[in-house]
Structures are given as C-alpha cells and as structure tokens.
Amino acid sequence: MYNIKAAAKILDMPKVTIRSWETRYSAITPARTESGHRLYSDQNLEDLKWLKIQVQNNGMKISEAVKKLHASRKQFITPTGDFSQSNNSEYSEQINQLFQAAAEMDAERFNYLLDLHFSLFHHQKVFFSIIAPLMIRIGEAWEDGVISVAHEHMITHIVQQRFNQFFRVFPTSPTLPKVMALSPSGEQHQLGLLLFTLFLRENGFSVVYIGPDTPLDGLEEMVVKHNFKLMCLSIASPALMGVANQYMDTLSKAKPEMQFILGGQGVVEQKNNSNRWYLGTDLKVWQQWLAEQNF
Ligand code: B12
Structure with missing residues (x-):
C-alpha cells in the first residue's frame, strides 16, 4: 500500500489531482489508515495511471474516462x-x-x-x-x-x-557465437524459447529468433552461409523429439562444429552426443551453464 505522497511520485501526478479525481468523480476508493490518511493499493495506482493516460494522451474528459473504467469492471x-x-x-x-x-x-x-x-x-x-x-x-x-x-x-x-x-535493447558481442532459436515443424509452443532467447540476448549473444513450427528445409544452407554456431530448440511434446533429433543430425552433418541447446517439457535426453546440452527450466541452471562455458 502507498500513501498519497508515494502514489503521486509513482504516478507523476499532483496530489491535488489524485484527491479531486476521487472526491469529485469517484474514480477510485482508497483504503484509510486509522487516522484517516489515504492508502492506495496497486490496483488503485493502476486505475489512476489508466485514467491519466486517457486524459493526457487520448484527450478524454476525466468524467468520461471514469465511466469507461467502471463499465469495463462490470464486464x-x-x-x-x-x-x-x-x-x-x-x-x-x-x-x-x-x-x-x-x-x-x-x-x-x-x-x-x-x-x-x-x-x-x-x-x-x-x-x-x-x-x-x-x-x-x-x-x-x-x-x-x-x-x-x-x-x-x-x-x-x-x-x-x-x-x-x-531483444533489441541489449548490446551484442561479436566474439560470442551466433545463435538461431526455433522449434521444429509441429511445435507451436514458444514462450520457453522466447524466455531462453531473452536470457542469451541479455548475456550479449546475437540470437536470430525464428520461432515455432519451423521446417528443416533450407536450414542447412542457412547455418553454413550465415555462420550460426549454436541452435536453441524448444520441445513441448515428447512426440516431437524424433523430429528434433533429425534436425540436429542433419545440421551436424552440414556443419560439424554446430552445437545444440535443448529445452522444454517434452525434451527426452539422449546420451552420447557431445554437441548437445539439455538445459532445464530454471534460470539459475542456465546461468550456471553459461558460467561454465568458454565462449
Ligand atoms: C500455453 C499452452 C499452449 C498455447 C501455446 C501458445 C504459445 N504461443 O506458446 C496453445 C493454446 C497454442 C497450445 C496448443 C497446444 N498444446 Co499446449 N500448452 C500450453 C500450456 C498451458 C503452457 C505452456 C507455456 O507457455 N508454459 C510456460 C512456459 C514458460 O513454460 P515452458 O514452455 O515449459 O518453458 C519453460 C521450460 O520448459 C524451458 N524451456 C522451454 N523451451 C526451452 C528451450 C530452451 C532452448 C531452453 C534452454 C529451455 C526451454 O524454459 C521455460 C522457462 O522455465 C501447457 C501446459 C503447462 N501447464 O505447461 C500446454 C502443453 C505444453 N500443451 C500441450 C498440448 C498437447 C497442446 C496441443 C497439442 C493441445 C491440444 N489439446 O490440441 C496444442 C497444439 C500444440 C502444438 N501443435 O504444438 C501439452 C504438451 C505435452 C504433450 N505430451 O504433448 C501440454 C503440456 C498440456 C498438457 N498437459 O497436455 N498450448
């Protein structure tokens, strides 16, 4: 909970406006301390910020914005x-x-x-x-x-x-291997792949995010031509592990130094493949893995 001073600072709004939106338009109803001071919840702040955007950026009247806010709640x-x-x-x-x-x-x-x-x-x-x-x-x-x-x-x-x-805001290091991130044909889930791509981007890797449901056609040529050295693969369904292995085998033949990072709920780990890492779901494990590499 926030007092009015904190709320005004977070919202970058005068205290008097916050109070008047409450008393004149019933925009929000903050809680009160025993001594009667207003206390704002995250929800209150969020509502006030939404109202502020409607008034300042969208030119809406405050009375109209309050009506819209209340109507949307009912729905x-x-x-x-x-x-x-x-x-x-x-x-x-x-x-x-x-x-x-x-x-x-x-x-x-x-x-x-x-x-x-x-x-x-x-x-x-x-x-x-x-x-x-x-x-x-x-x-x-x-x-x-x-x-x-x-x-x-x-x-x-x-x-x-x-x-x-x-992805765009983090600087990339030219000394780090170039990465491609995708899921094989048939795999639609992509949030895990996006999270791991973000992790690599934050750590300076240049990652080309290709995304879910990517066919193998043309990938061999692409990894060789553009010198990709790492490929991240996300597998949610274990039924697609065979397809993923086919991608990795084909691409390893086309570019023998290619390395693969696998993740997702459907990954079935296979031993005896020195060019594959099976990373879990945890950010800490990813950090530890990265710290152990000699990139
Ligand atoms: C959201 C969701 C969807 C969305 C996907 C939206 C999108 N654009 O991504 C939609 C609605 C499209 C969908 C569709 C389907 N889904 Co679905 N879906 C889910 C759900 C509810 C959440 C997945 C998710 O986003 N999780 C959040 C992320 C962050 O978790 P995550 O993917 O596991 O990723 C984490 C790790 O696995 C890891 N990770 C993931 N990828 C990678 C990659 C690398 C390189 C690394 C290092 C780590 C890593 O890191 C992440 C962070 O912790 C799960 C159930 C669940 N509770 O997880 C089912 C689930 C994954 N879906 C499932 C299924 C079966 C399907 C469908 C076939 C459903 C159907 N009934 O028809 C379809 C079609 C999918 C297809 N063809 O690929 C199954 C898969 C299991 C299986 N045995 O096949 C699950 C487990 C549900 C279930 N219990 O049956 N789904």
Missing part, C-alpha cells in the same frame, strides 16, 4: 475456482487482471497493464513471474474451451512484441 468475467487455487502467487492480482483483459479481447487494456508492470517491476519478474504463469492460464483456458484460439493468438502476438522490444 469482467469472474475467475474460476480452479484459477484461484492454482494462481495464489505473489503476482496473482496482476495475472488475474491481464487474464481478464485477454478474455475481454481488450488489447488496449492488456497493453496498458503490461506497460504498468514493466514500469513497476524488473523485466525478468514480468516475463518469468507474470507473463509465463499468465500464458499457462491462457493455454489451460483454451484447452477447457473457456477462451478461443483468437484470444490465444492475440495474447501470443502482444507478448512476442514485448520480447522483441527487449
């Missing part, structure tokens, strides 16, 4: 019991709100919420602790028929854009 679908059980993490409130925005197909609010989280938390927290569990919830809701494939596509697209923004 929110109620989270299922299942979700409340499986999602009692530190960031469950943030995940919940993003899911609601996704279910409402409200891309504007979804993006606004992401902007807010990126401004309040470290980007790794947002990607690993908010976006990853959100994606799991989206996938489960899709499987249960609660949301449609269009919802999933919209979210995947927005999430991918966010990763791309971060």
Whole structure:
C-alpha cells in the first residue's frame, strides 16, 4: 500500500489531482489508515495511471474516462475456482487482471497493464513471474474451451512484441557465437524459447529468433552461409523429439562444429552426443551453464 505522497511520485501526478479525481468523480476508493490518511493499493495506482493516460494522451474528459473504467469492471468475467487455487502467487492480482483483459479481447487494456508492470517491476519478474504463469492460464483456458484460439493468438502476438522490444535493447558481442532459436515443424509452443532467447540476448549473444513450427528445409544452407554456431530448440511434446533429433543430425552433418541447446517439457535426453546440452527450466541452471562455458 502507498500513501498519497508515494502514489503521486509513482504516478507523476499532483496530489491535488489524485484527491479531486476521487472526491469529485469517484474514480477510485482508497483504503484509510486509522487516522484517516489515504492508502492506495496497486490496483488503485493502476486505475489512476489508466485514467491519466486517457486524459493526457487520448484527450478524454476525466468524467468520461471514469465511466469507461467502471463499465469495463462490470464486464469482467469472474475467475474460476480452479484459477484461484492454482494462481495464489505473489503476482496473482496482476495475472488475474491481464487474464481478464485477454478474455475481454481488450488489447488496449492488456497493453496498458503490461506497460504498468514493466514500469513497476524488473523485466525478468514480468516475463518469468507474470507473463509465463499468465500464458499457462491462457493455454489451460483454451484447452477447457473457456477462451478461443483468437484470444490465444492475440495474447501470443502482444507478448512476442514485448520480447522483441527487449531483444533489441541489449548490446551484442561479436566474439560470442551466433545463435538461431526455433522449434521444429509441429511445435507451436514458444514462450520457453522466447524466455531462453531473452536470457542469451541479455548475456550479449546475437540470437536470430525464428520461432515455432519451423521446417528443416533450407536450414542447412542457412547455418553454413550465415555462420550460426549454436541452435536453441524448444520441445513441448515428447512426440516431437524424433523430429528434433533429425534436425540436429542433419545440421551436424552440414556443419560439424554446430552445437545444440535443448529445452522444454517434452525434451527426452539422449546420451552420447557431445554437441548437445539439455538445459532445464530454471534460470539459475542456465546461468550456471553459461558460467561454465568458454565462449
Ligand atoms: C500455453 C499452452 C499452449 C498455447 C501455446 C501458445 C504459445 N504461443 O506458446 C496453445 C493454446 C497454442 C497450445 C496448443 C497446444 N498444446 Co499446449 N500448452 C500450453 C500450456 C498451458 C503452457 C505452456 C507455456 O507457455 N508454459 C510456460 C512456459 C514458460 O513454460 P515452458 O514452455 O515449459 O518453458 C519453460 C521450460 O520448459 C524451458 N524451456 C522451454 N523451451 C526451452 C528451450 C530452451 C532452448 C531452453 C534452454 C529451455 C526451454 O524454459 C521455460 C522457462 O522455465 C501447457 C501446459 C503447462 N501447464 O505447461 C500446454 C502443453 C505444453 N500443451 C500441450 C498440448 C498437447 C497442446 C496441443 C497439442 C493441445 C491440444 N489439446 O490440441 C496444442 C497444439 C500444440 C502444438 N501443435 O504444438 C501439452 C504438451 C505435452 C504433450 N505430451 O504433448 C501440454 C503440456 C498440456 C498438457 N498437459 O497436455 N498450448
């Protein structure tokens, strides 16, 4: 919870405006201390920031923006019991709100919420602790028929854009091996691959993110021509392990010094292959692996 001074600082808004939006327009209802001082929750701050954007950037009147905010609340679908059980993490409130925005197909609010989280938390927290569990919830809701494939596509697209923004900001080192990141044909899941790509980008690797469902055709020529030395492969379904092995065998023949990094829930580790690393799900394991390499 934040007092009005902290809230004004975070939001970069005068205290008097925050108070007047509350008293004149009932924009939000902050809690009060025993002595009557206002206390703002993350949700209150988020609402105020949304209102500020509508007024300052979109030229909306504050009364109109407040109406819109309240109306959108009424439309929110109620989270299922299942979700409340499986999602009692530190960031469950943030995940919940993003899911609601996704279910409402409200891309504007979804993006606004992401902007807010990126401004309040470290980007790794947002990607690993908010976006990853959100994606799991989206996938489960899709499987249960609660949301449609269009919802999933919209979210995947927005999430991918966010990763791309971060991929661009980290400097690359020309001495590090050039990396290609993809999943073989038939593999649609991509969040794990995006997270590992982000990890490598943060550590100075130049990574060409090709993405899910990539056919083998043409890859041999590409790795040789553009001197790729590392390939990251993500496998969610163990049934695709055979296809992944075929990619690695073919590409190893085309470029014998090629190395492969495998990850994902479907990876089945095979011994006797010195050019393959099987990395787990944990960022710490990735960090340890990187520290042990001689790149
Ligand atoms: C979201 C989701 C989807 C989304 C994917 C959206 C997208 N663009 O990525 C959609 C809705 C499209 C989808 C579709 C399907 N899905 Co799905 N999906 C999921 C779900 C719910 C979450 C996956 C996810 O994003 N997790 C979050 C990320 C961060 O976790 P992760 O992928 O495991 O990645 C972590 C690690 O594995 C690792 N990692 C991953 N890749 C890599 C790569 C490298 C190089 C490294 C180092 C590490 C690494 O690091 C990450 C960080 O910890 C899972 C269930 C679950 N609870 O995980 C099922 C799940 C993966 N899906 C599954 C299935 C079966 C499907 C479908 C075939 C479903 C169907 N019923 O028709 C389809 C089609 C998929 C296809 N052809 O590829 C199965 C796969 C298992 C299996 N035995 O096949 C799962 C496990 C669900 C289940 N319990 O059955 N799915």
